[in-house]
Amino acid sequence: MAERSVPVPEGLRAFRVTGRGGTIVLLAATVAGLVWANLPFGDSYEAFWETDLAVRLGGRGFSLSLRNWVNDGLMTLFFFTVGLEISRQLRVGQLRDRRLVAVPVVAATGGVLVPALLYTAVNHGGPGAGGWGIPVASDTAFVLGLLAVIGTRCPDQLRLFLLTATVIDDILAILVIALFYTEDLSVAALLAAAVLVGLIVALRWLRVWRAPLYVLLGLGVWAATLESGVHPTAVGVLLGMLVAVYGPSEHKLLTASEIVHALSRAPSPELERLATQSVRRTVSINERLQLRLLPWTSYVIVPVFALANAGVVLDAESLGEAARSPVTIGVVLGLVLGKFAGIALGTWIPLRLGLGVLPGNLVWGQVLGGAAVSGIGFTVSLFITDLAFSGDPALGTQAKIGILAGSLLAAGTGWLIFRLAWDRGGVCAPPGDGAENGDGGAEPEPLPPVTVRDHVLGPDDAPVTLVEYGDFECPYCGRAVDVVRRLREEYGERLRFVFRHFPLREVHPHAVAAAIVSEAAADEGRFWDMHDILFANQLALTDADLTAYGERLGVNAWADPDRHRRRVNSDREEGERSGASGTPTFFVNGTLHDGAHDFAGLSAAIDRALEGDRGS
Template sequence: MTERSVVPALPAGLRAFLVTATNSTSVLLAATVAGLLWANLPLGDSYEHFWETELAVSLGERGFSLTLREWVNDGLMTLFFFVIGLEISQQIRVGQLRDRRLVAVPVVAAAGGIAAPALIYTAINAGGPGAAGWGIPVASDTAFVLGLLAVIGARCPEPLRLFVLTLTVVDDILAILIVAVFYTEDLSPWALLAVAVLVGLIVALRWLQIWRAPAYVALGLGVWAAMLESGVHPTAAGVLLGMLVTVYAPSEHKLLTASEIVHALSRDPSPELERLATRSVQRTVSINERLQLRLLPWTSYVIVPVFAFANAGVVLNAETLGEAATSPIAIGVAAGLLLGKFGGIAIGTFIPLRLGWGGLPGNLVWGQVLGGAAVSGIGFTVALFITGLAFADEPAMQSQAKIGILAGSLLAAVMGWLIFRLAWDRGGVCAPPGAPGDDGAFEPGPLPPVTARDHVRGPDDAPVALVEYGDFECPYCGRAVDTIRRLQEQYGDRLRYVFRHFPLREVHPHAVSAAVVSEAAADRGRFWEMHDLLFANQLALTDADLTSYAERLGVEAWADLARHRERVNTDREAGERSGASGTPTFFVNGTLHEGPHDQAGLAAAIDQALEEARGAP
């Protein structure tokens, strides 16, 4: 039902990644706090003793032994990096990374966000014992970054989440290359040869179209074991295997074939047709996306939290905090995350935009981009991972680096929140590309009078009418809801509030559908209930969400669709003729309000209108 927009619709795999990574943030945070608490309890020594416990696997005379922490870091985390490999492969082949203009800016921004933290850390630690830790502050933590953007809520529109998510995917690719190239020692040529042979067998199975899961699992385990012996960190095997998994966009041929077989099954059920229908339906979606859907909950809710629990434990007392306060390692990590990420991403965004290499999705402004750059300084999972590689035999250095990670990430989160609160909030209007400016080329006409077809709160004989042209997906309109409520409480029967549709389909992909559903609710006399429900759920306005809200209110969401869409379009066209060029746009007694959209700014305009009404003959 959603109209096409300049912001691409997120594919199913990307939506699953976004939702799962966002929702798992609280679990990851809880695991981090649990690790810190255990390490700082009176029996805190038991934390290290437990995770350093040896666990061996042997077959006859052959086998190997790892500590519990190594089983987590080298074993379980391979599955985490496997999922990253799946996502990278999908994005490169059928996703956002195929579009050069859309990907140019986040790619350069991610490169800047990698280079600047490394340079800042190196400048602080050059020639010192902690120089090897330059890779610690380079990677953002996707789960924490997306989680904070979700907490920020309506201030983070979908185009910004798309930009940040694309940036973090590229960030992951570069961070994995850094681990593979710079944190690898004592390479074994024979083990690497075994890796190459096993990968070749996987490619051969794909080429022969042999799709037997046990064969791929056995070969994958072989690649992991050979990588473990090679000297290259075994998590690289996860990324490599993930990128080898077949991925393709749904084809019309596969969809039609599946549809025909399902219809045949419905007419003449049989075990043969049931098996054929199951296979044909599965093949409409690539194994890459199906694996992401199955594995994401395990990696996001189990593996990464366990990793945090096993690695985040650091003693925080006067002695360790005092050492960290003067430690070049802790200072370098914190400065890299806080300043390096922010500056690197900001400069890396500015350069390709200035040179015309690409553009930003939707209609993002610099306040939004800078807020996204700041929160990208939250580095945790990969930062802790590289800490263990850089200072493998130096627990004191690991402790200082972990304190730097915690401090830098916390400060980056605070800075991002402040930017969203201050820098972006100034202006307070969403506008489509090419909106009319103040160059004198556009002369607005009169505001259409309020009629019975309008959505009105307040008495008809109120001396002041406040008309808003709004968009259910606009974050500034969402903030205006409370402002309008307080104004109605302040002025009572002297104020009549009118809401008209102005969906910015160029910026907000779900705005038209949300407006249409609100009109369906209006047919049942429940517009304002739907109005409040939509603004309370601005981050969940997909067609499925809108259908759910309509069912909750006893409304048929998509009934009389053409009439409702025409009504919404009529509102917007009338608003444009009257001078509305973005959302929210307010008119007070027919006069365009050009002041602030907060309670004080609107109240001043209403007071002036009341005085004019009292002085009118």
């Protein structure tokens, strides 16, 4: 199964920077907590984390244990970053597109409801019934960390799907915490928190951007929420969602470019200040905060949380009790079976009903592997355990053993599925979309013949024609450039290469504009020059960048955009009718190539075509 292109959202890009390292630190902290609690002096674990720490100003203040400072204080910052990502996804990310978000929304909902129902079925009427929220949440760090270890068997499209689903999962888990695990509500404190939130909203509306003021008000909201009885995680998410977020603005980018250019010609303190401000404004506060906070949450806050909460005594007595405990059994079933079944069914149902699509060309083996590893429930599961069983340490211990056992089983199950079935099961697609989904999709039409309007390299009488449907913003298409170059060197006059447009406008924001500019260059006989420039600069395809590339080639990049857009759309529509569904898609002598897109895979297909030509 060939990999398909997918845009890597900012949240996923940021995770890649800290993901593996953060997962390793989190795992190390978990093991450290377990070892500490099981050492001969293991009593010191609970004694340390139950130590009180008070904050007082005059005669007023409050006192919390060190564990509660972590759970109610530091973790609020973690949930603040969750709120930042939710806001970004809703306003400029994947959650704006109903077709792309419909499937992960239903999948995440299934991944919450089915585990909760399984747990409740096992614990109904028992002392552990209140722990139904424990298996509902996936641990994003561990899930994406494991997928990073799995590597190429887990394509970026699946990571995008699971990242979107975990954002929805986080929203649902936070609602569970706020609605079902809040006690002793103080109306006065809640009103005070609401007033402070109103002040934050007013400052945003008045466009007052003073970070210390927002920090002070945020601390006030946190303290008031803590006193109100509502868990502070809710306010962390709310404050994160209030932070301004916006997409790249051509006006801001051009303004920054002009000021930086002026600074390079005549440096001065005033221009330096203006350049700093203008460059900063090109990226939203939301994204800047995520960049700064993610290392802290990944390397410090979440590992400290794991250290403070994962310390469970694993002796023969506790393990024996856990093996018989409905709480442990319910958590394990919820994480391993409930998450798998809920996400799998939640993916299949909207696809079957045609309510949405998945990014790229995922197969069921990959989706089922992702559903299985989503049963790794750790951070939020431990968090809810502390809320559900704060008054019953024995049940809390049984739940934590269930979390550890269930997460390990889910990870092992997911790894096994990726190992054995990552390329099996047929393409996940709505019925009738023409994909290879096993449901009788529309029969592809023959590939349109090569005409004078095509972009061609190689002789017209070459025995093999290799047609690529590509996207200038697709990273896999970028890799294919070198592969095609090697193929042309290897086969010489025996190979004709044709490039046609297939911009994935749903997921690549600059792909259509780049294709339009390449057509403008084609009018001046410079298509292949522009082709090479665009693929060499895939991370710089804004309108300003494209204009600059046109100027470099002496081409008016926007000479006739409507005509060029029609040409680009025509290429894509013809490609879809012929069976192209992602990028890059290759056809060898009119036959869809379903093998690897590397040199070995494509050269094998070309060799078979050459042998067929000689045989005929």
